[in-house]
Amino acid sequence: MDNKGSLENVSTKWVAEISEHCPGVKVVLCALKCDLREEQEKDEEDPQPTTAMIQYNEGLEVARRIGALRYLGIYPRANITPSF
Numbered sequence: 001m002d003n004k005g006s007l008e009n010v011s012t013k014w015v016a017e018i019s020e021h022c023p024g025v026k027v028v029l030c031a032l033k034c035d036l037r038e039e040q041e042k043d044e045e046d047p048q049p050t051t052a053m054i055q056y057n058e059g060l061e062v063a064r065r066i067g068a069l070r071y072l073g074i075y076p077r078a079n080i081t082p083s084f
Helices: 004-021 034-042 056-066
Strands: 028-031 070-073
Touching: 004 056, 028 056, 056 070
Parallel strands: 028 070
Antiparallel strands: none
16 A cells, blocks of 8 residues: 555556466455555654655556455454454
8 A cells, every 4th residue: 555666566567477377366455554655644743754655546446446255454464354
């Protein structure tokens, strides 16, 4: 959620790799570090510069573009992961 380059690599690099090595496999796009976005929203009064977080809709758009089955957020600090 804090690295736009990584999100761009999903469609420019990783989808092709997956298609080449695992044709026909279902893809689930997972957004890691979702808890960082929530912390940033809570801490808006903090004067320190922060990294622009990837918004949910941006990730969802990439998931749609690559034909992902699902788009899921992972919250590691809260120990919350989606059930498949």
